Amino acid sequence: MATKDGFIKHKVAHHFDTAEQEFETAKLGMWAFLGQELLFFSGLFVAYGVFRFLYPEMFIDAHHQLSWKMGALNTVFLITSSFTMVMGVRSAQLSQKKLMLKYLIATFILATAFLVVKYFEYAAKFHHGYLPSNWFTGEGLFENMHLFFGLYFVLTGLHGIHVAVGMGLIAWLIIRGNRGEFHADYYTPVEMVGLYWHLVDLVWIFLFPLLYLIG
Amino acid sequence: MSLENNSGKNFMEVAKGLKSWLVTLDHKRIGIMYLLFVISAFFLGGVFALLLRFELLSPNQIAFTAKQYNQLFTLHGAIMVFLFIVPSIPASLGNFLLPLQIGAVDVAFPRLNLASLYIYMVGAVFCFLSLYLGAVDTGWTFYTPYSSTTDTSVISITLGAFILGFSSILTGVNFIATIHKMRAPGMTWFKMPLFVWSLYATAIIQVLATPVLAITLLLLIFERLLGIGIFDPALGGDPVLFQHFFWFYSHPAVYIMILPAMGVMSELVTTFCKRNIFGYKLIAFSSIAIAIISFLVWGHHLFVSGQSQFAAMLFSLLTFLVAIPSAIKVFNWLSTMYKGSITFYTPFLYFLSFMFLFCIGGFTGVFLGALSIDVHLHDTYFVVAHFHYVMMGGTVMAFLGGLHYWWPKMFGKMYNEGLAKTSCLLVFLGFNITFFSQFIMGSKGMPRRYYSYLEQYQPYHIASTIGSWVLAVGFFLMAGYLIHSLLRGKKAPSNPWGGLTLEWHTTSPPPLENFDVKPRITHDPYDYENMDIPNEKGMLK
Amino acid sequence: MSNNNSHHFIPPLKFYIGTFLALLALTFVTVFVALFDFGSMNIVIALIIASIKASLVLAFFMGLRWDKGVNLVIVVSSVVFIGIFFLFIFADIATRGDFDELEDGVHGIKSPVRILSEGHSGGSNH
Numbered sequence: 084m085a086t087k088d089g090f091i092k093h094k095v096a097h098h099f100d101t102a103e104q105e106f107e108t109a110k111l112g113m114w115a116f117l118g119q120e121l122l123f124f125s126g127l128f129v130a131y132g133v134f135r136f137l138y139p140e141m142f143i144d145a146h147h148q149l150s151w152k153m154g155a156l157n158t159v160f161l162i163t164s165s166f167t168m169v170m171g172v173r174s175a176q177l178s179q180k181k182l183m184l185k186y187l188i189a190t191f192i193l194a195t196a197f198l199v200v201k202y203f204e205y206a207a208k209f210h211h212g213y214l215p216s217n218w219f220t221g222e223g224l225f226e227n228m229h230l231f232f233g234l235y236f237v238l239t240g241l242h243g244i245h246v247a248v249g250m251g252l253i254a255w256l257i258i259r260g261n262r263g264e265f266h267a268d269y270y271t272p273v274e275m276v277g278l279y280w281h282l283v284d285l286v287w288i289f290l291f292p293l294l295y296l297i298g
Numbered sequence: 299m300s301l302e303n304n305s306g307k308n309f310m311e312v313a314k315g316l317k318s319w320l321v322t323l324d325h326k327r328i329g330i331m332y333l334l335f336v337i338s339a340f341f342l343g344g345v346f347a348l349l350l351r352f353e354l355l356s357p358n359q360i361a362f363t364a365k366q367y368n369q370l371f372t373l374h375g376a377i378m379v380f381l382f383i384v385p386s387i388p389a390s391l392g393n394f395l396l397p398l399q400i401g402a403v404d405v406a407f408p409r410l411n412l413a414s415l416y417i418y419m420v421g422a423v424f425c426f427l428s429l430y431l432g433a434v435d436t437g438w439t440f441y442t443p444y445s446s447t448t449d450t451s452v453i454s455i456t457l458g459a460f461i462l463g464f465s466s467i468l469t470g471v472n473f474i475a476t477i478h479k480m481r482a483p484g485m486t487w488f489k490m491p492l493f494v495w496s497l498y499a500t501a502i503i504q505v506l507a508t509p510v511l512a513i514t515l516l517l518l519i520f521e522r523l524l525g526i527g528i529f530d531p532a533l534g535g536d537p538v539l540f541q542h543f544f545w546f547y548s549h550p551a552v553y554i555m556i557l558p559a560m561g562v563m564s565e566l567v568t569t570f571c572k573r574n575i576f577g578y579k580l581i582a583f584s585s586i587a588i589a590i591i592s593f594l595v596w597g598h599h600l601f602v603s604g605q606s607q608f609a610a611m612l613f614s615l616l617t618f619l620v621a622i623p624s625a626i627k628v629f630n631w632l633s634t635m636y637k638g639s640i641t642f643y644t645p646f647l648y649f650l651s652f653m654f655l656f657c658i659g660g661f662t663g664v665f666l667g668a669l670s671i672d673v674h675l676h677d678t679y680f681v682v683a684h685f686h687y688v689m690m691g692g693t694v695m696a697f698l699g700g701l702h703y704w705w706p707k708m709f710g711k712m713y714n715e716g717l718a719k720t721s722c723l724l725v726f727l728g729f730n731i732t733f734f735s736q737f738i739m740g741s742k743g744m745p746r747r748y749y750s751y752l753e754q755y756q757p758y759h760i761a762s763t764i765g766s767w768v769l770a771v772g773f774f775l776m777a778g779y780l781i782h783s784l785l786r787g788k789k790a791p792s793n794p795w796g797g798l799t800l801e802w803h804t805t806s807p808p809p810l811e812n813f814d815v816k817p818r819i820t821h822d823p824y825d826y827e828n829m830d831i832p833n834e835k836g837m838l839k
Numbered sequence: 840m841s842n843n844n845s846h847h848f849i850p851p852l853k854f855y856i857g858t859f860l861a862l863l864a865l866t867f868v869t870v871f872v873a874l875f876d877f878g879s880m881n882i883v884i885a886l887i888i889a890s891i892k893a894s895l896v897l898a899f900f901m902g903l904r905w906d907k908g909v910n911l912v913i914v915v916s917s918v919v920f921i922g923i924f925f926l927f928i929f930a931d932i933a934t935r936g937d938f939d940e941l942e943d944g945v946h947g948i949k950s951p952v953r954i955l956s957e958g959h960s961g962g963s964n965h
Contacts (some may be wrong), residue, residue, distance in 0.1 A: 097811075098403035104479060106847075107907065108406045108964040112475035114910040119467050119509040119918040125514035130528050132925060133539060133932055134884075151870065158866050166859040169900045176849050216523035216533050222677055227534030233526030237517065281901045288892045291866075295924035296873035478909060506920050542928050593923055597931065609931035 089180065091262060093269030106271050113275045117282050120245075127238050130292060132167035134230055144224050146297045148213050150204065154295035157200050158287065164193035167282040171256075172277045174271035180263060183273070187257050190280070191238050194250045201243055208232065238290055245283045252276045308710065308807040319806045323408035324810065328415055334381060335418065335702075336390055339381035340694075344773065346374035351732075351766040354759045357750045364749040368435035369450070371747060375438030376455060380462045383693055384551060387558035389418070389469050391700050392497050394708060396473060396809060398801040401482025401817035406475035416470035417461055424458030427451070431822055437747060439548070442529035442540040446521045453522055456515040463508045463515075466554070470504030473497055482800070484819035491799045491823045492581055496561025499585035503550045503557075503592060511547035514540070536603050545596035553592040555689060557585055559626055559696030563652055566699050566701075567631045568824040569797040570646035571638025575824045577630040584623035591619050598667055602676045617667035621644030624660055628653065643795065643838070644718040648699030648741055649728045649782065655691025662737070677747075680740025684734045691729060697727070698776075705780070706794050710807040711787030717779040724772030731765025791836020799823050803832045848905050858899040865892050 099105040135142045171186035212220030215236060216229040256276055259265065264271050309326045319327055350370040353362045362370065384812050393411065397404055428434055433452035436444055445452050477498050481490070518540070520526050527533030529540040568613050575581065576818065597605060597613030631653065640646070662684040666672050675681060707710055736744075739758035746750060751759065793802040804813050821829050865914040877884060898904040903911050 096408075098406075098408065100482070108475050108479040111478055111907075111909060111913075112407060112410075112471050114913045115471040115474045115505050116467075118913045119471070119505045119919065121914075121917040122506050122924075123509035123513050125924055126510050126517070126546075128921075129543075129924055129928055130517070132538065133536065133928065134528065136929070136932060137536075138534070151873070155866065155870050159863065162859065162862045162866065165896065165900050165961075166855065169855050173849065173852070173855070176847060215520075215524040216527045217523075221944075227527075229525075230527050230534050233520075233524065233528060236524070237520055237526060241516075278901055281896050284900075285893050285896050288896070289886075289889045292869050292873070292889055296869065296885055297881070502916075506917060510924070536932075538931070540930070542931065546924055593920055594927070597927065600931075605931040606934040606936070608934040609927070612927070612930055835847075 088178075089263045090178070090266040091264045093264070102268065106274075109275060110278075113278050117278060118161060120282055124241070127234070127241070128289065128293075131234050131238065134234065134235070135297075138225070138227060138230070141223075141225040141228055142231055143297055145213075145228045146294065148221065148223075148232075149178050149235070149295050150207070153293040154291050157197050159283045159290045160197045160200070161194050161287050163199070165281050167193065168277050168280045170251075172270065172273050175260070175265045175273045176267060178266040180260065180266070181270045183265065184260055187253055187260060187267050189263050191250055191253045191257070194246055195254070197246055198243065198250075200284070203258065203263050204239075208236075235294060238294065242283070242286055242290060245286070249276070249283050254280065307739060307809065308805060309810045310710075312806055312810050313736075321410055323404070325351060325393050325397050325405045325408065325411060326708075326808065326812075328390070328411050330650075331415060332385060332393060332418070333390035333697075335422070336382050336386045336686030339377055339422070340386075343374050343378040343382055344770070346370050346377065348770055349765055351763040352375060353749075354751075355763050357753065357756065361637050363718050365435060367749045368437075368747075369433035372434045372437050373429065376425065376434070376459070378689075378745055379438055379551075380459045382424060383555045383689060383762035384462070384466055385418065385469070386555075386693065386697050387700065388473070388497055388500050388554070390467075391562070391697070391704060392473065392493075392500075392558060393469075395704065395801055396476060396497055397480065397496060398804070398812055399494050399799050400477065400480060400485055401800050401813065401819065402476065402480035405472050406480055407472050410468050410472050412467045414472070417468065418465040421458045421460075421462035421465060424461060425455050426458075428455035428458065439541075440515070440518060441544075442518065442521065442537045443531060445518060446530055451517050454622075458519055460512050460515045460519075463512045466504050467508045468514075470501040470508070473501040474505065477501070481547035482817045482819055486819075488579065488582070489819050489822055490582075492575065492578070492585075493561035495582040495798075496557045496564070499589040500554050500557045500698045502586075502589050503554050507547045507550035507554075507593065511551070512762050514543040514547065517543070538600065541603050542596070542605075545599045546593075549599065550589075550592040552685075552688070553588055555693045557588060559652070559693040560585065561628065562696040562700040562703070563627075563631060563649060565797070566649040566696075566703060567798065568644050568826075569636045569703070569795050570643065570649065571635050571640050571797065572826050573634055573638040573824075574822065574826055575630070576633035576636075577626070577823065578824075580626050581630050584626045587623040588620065591616070591623070595620060595667075598672065601669060601672045614667055614669040614672075618664065620667075621660065621664055628657065628660075643702075644713075644715060644722055645699045645703035645795070647719060647722045647726075648702065651722070652692060652695040652699065655687050655695060655729070659689075659691050663688065672760075675740065677745055678740040679736040679744045679746055682746045683736035686729075686736070688731045691733075695725075698722075703795065704801070705783070706790030707801055707806045707808070709784060709787075710790050711783045712790045712794065713787060714779045714785035717775060721772045721775040721779070724768055724775065728765050728768030728770070728772055732762050732769060733765070733785045734766065735759075735761040769839070790832035791838075793831065793836060794838050796831045796834065796837045798826065798829055798831065848904060850899070850902070854899050858895050861895055862892055866896075 093102070094112070095102050095105050099108070110279060146157045167189040171183050171190060174183035174186055208214065212218065213232045214229070215233040219229040219232065221228065221232070256273055259272065309324055319331065322328065349362070349369060353360050353367055353370070393405070394467060398518050428451040431454055432449070434448075434450045434452055434455045434834060437451070440452065442454060477490070477494060517526065517528065521529050525533065528535040529537055564575060564581055595613055595617045597609050598617045601610050601614070662680070666675060666681060666684055702713070702718060733756040740754050742755070744755045744758070769820055790806045792804065800817055801808070803817060865888055869885060872879070872884055897914060903914065
């Protein structure tokens with residue numbers, strides 16, 4: 084039921100006493116979930132660390148096949164999208180519905196741009212055969228170079244899946260936000276998706292130098 | 299759902315029919331559905347155990363080929379670990395009792411709770427799909443490089459375990475948020491029942507360790523599908539790294555299994571001794587200490603796997619630390635019993651079984667943590683006996699104790715006490731016959747997971763197999779009287795054992811929103827000296 | 840719709856803009872320093888910059904600076920456990936074979952089991 088200013092009033096779930104408790108609980112749950120996301124990615128970073136430690140020269144040789152320019156471009160996309168996301172949350176907190184939608188759409192577009200760049204990167208790797216060992220046909224000084232690309236594809240692939248999931252969530256926010264569900268009194272989903280989105284950014288902040296800027 | 303028109307009805311009566319269960323958001327119903335699934339998994343894993351014990355009666359082939367035997371012990375392990383013991387206490391009893399014990403209406407995220415149940419079911423489907431596609435023969439640990447080369451359906455079962463992991467993570471997230479934010483007025487951290495503390499410690503491990511299992515299994519799947527090579531020595535990878543990854547989760551997971559059991563123990567000992575718990579804070583903090591130390595010791599599974607000697611020494615040293623908080627708990631339970639007015643109902647018999655068996659399991663764990671001894675005992679039946687004493691003698695005994703303790707609360711029915719005691723005795727005896735003989739043959743050098751063996755080990759194997767039959771009789775008896783209790787059991791009073799924690803303040807079974815009046819907590823959870831026992835007149839004498 | 844039951848703190852805009860600009864600047868810095876070779880310090884420098892960026896995101900974009908302490912505890916403990924994960928695995932990977940080099944004839948054997956020479960009757964005569 085929309086109120087006269089176009090917003091839908093939020094009903095606190097029956098098992099909470101106050102909206103405040105509901106919000107804080109959701110936030111704590113989200114942070115716990117983000118904690119597990121960090122540990123999830125940590126396994127890949129440990130594997131990266133181990134093999135970089137074992138084969139440092141191979142890593143340096145292999146990373147020349149990655150384009151740091153594309154990586155840097157994607158970093159800028161993701162950082163900017165984090166900024167638009169946080170501005171979207173802020174607009175929701177201030178009940179600025181139109182502004183919030185604009186920021187969310189901007190975030191969505193930047194995420195798409197990230198994946199488009201990723202697509203061109205992947206296409207180049209596929210073209211030159213820099214793939215995990217089952218299909219590896221690339222040229223390099225080291226015969227175990229496929230290890231680097233195995234890790235590269237798993238790391239960026241799982242990160243890319245997180246980006247895609249995030250885009251789905253942002254689209255969901257746009258639909259609900261358009262109905263006027265988010266405003267100063269209730270913006271929990273915006274805040275939660277925002278936290279998730281920053282985590283995606285956070286992982287990339289480490290991926291970028293570790294994969295593209297070894298030297 | 300609203301509270302209107304539900305007065306006087308318990309949570310099972312407010313809505314009926316299969317659909318009302320499948321779409322329920324009530325933590326009590328979700329807990330009971332979990333209970334049904336974990337017990338089914340336990341039954342199935344138990345059947346596999348009986349079959350492989352049967353095959354081991356003789357060093358020669360009786361009923362199964364060597365490959366089938368490998369598949370049997372893999373399925374026994376995988377089902378028991380991933381489908382039964384990890385979700386057993388937290389997801390079934392924990393789900394049912396956590397909100398009740400902290401005086402809340404529900405868990406923090408009821409939808410997530412139901413989702414985690416469905417994710418569990420999907421994971422189970424993938425595990426069983428593996429049965430159909432050619433059951434896995436790698437052992438439940440899926441060690442590479444064998445698991446990346448065997449032609450059995452590794453992907454299906456690891457995908458299953460991966461999905462089950464998410465169910466576990468979501469339960470953990472839910473419990474952490476619930477315990478932080480949903481406590482009733484007056485319930486400070488140190489007024490929480492100890493079962494809640496143990497669930498909290500468990501949830502920490504679930505959230506922080508399980509994702510590493512997820513990524514490990516995912517990497518194994520990628521290893522098989524894409525050949526990323528990080529675990530394959532032929533491709534420049536390191537198979538020991540897989541073991542590190544695997545045990546970074548799976549060792550803490552051992553504590554996911556035992557910590558809630560320890561929580562149940564604290565509930566049992568206070569209620570059946572009618573005494574305040576000895577050393578409340580020590581027990582609470584030792585749960586957290588176990589949760590943290592559990593992350594520091596995984597390397598003791600790799601003592602003979604080719605990890606460096608420095609790492610082996612480090613892990614051996616740290617492993618001994620686990621003994622400290624575990625011993626703190628045992629001594630505190632023992633001190634709680636001192637001068638208590640003890641009543642020997644079935645749950646308390648399980649408590650005593652736990653104390654006895656867990657001590658044996660714990661001490662043999664200290665042997666195995668010693669580097670020099672482990673080199674000899676590693677991968678023998680001694681290890682098998684050790685972890686069965688902890689997992690079955692510990693967790694399963696506590697699970698059964700908890701099940702009998704809260705059965706009247708969950709279903710509102712009593713069971714036959716005499717049969718329950720008989721069954722407990724059979725389980726206890728059968729368990730010891732089965733696994734003590736394994737200690738002996740393990741110390742004499744019988745390797746685990748072997749299809750055939752030297753003649754000299756046969757008497758122990760026969761004893762162990764006979765023990766497994768005694769165990770089975772005990773469990774079938776239990777299934778019998780519990781089903782009878784559901785159908786014809788006497789109506790249970792609100793507080794049959796004279797417990798003090800909040801779940802005994804409400805009716806059996808509880809109403810939809812748990813309490814008619816929101817509870818307000820003024821005393822310590824087990825303060826028998828200053829508190830009146832709630833609903834005392836129905837108490838069993 | 841009134842704002843009367845909303846007590847959430849809304850951070851001043853300057854924090855967000857400042858963080859955004861700092862992140863862009865640090866991205867530039869990390870690319871720039873990668874042009875120079877500092878030997879084994881390369882990865883350390885890259886990780887320090889990445890950590891600063893991550894801290895900025897956590898503190899301002901994710902609002903930990905103004906948030907309840909428990910959420911910070913979750914992040915810190917996740918990082919601590921990731922540290923344990925790294926450290927202990929490197930305690931193995933980086934020290935493999937170290938001790939065996941002290942023994943005659945078993946160079947390079949990466950096994951914790953000491954291989955006894957023939958005729959040595961094991962265990963009892965230390």
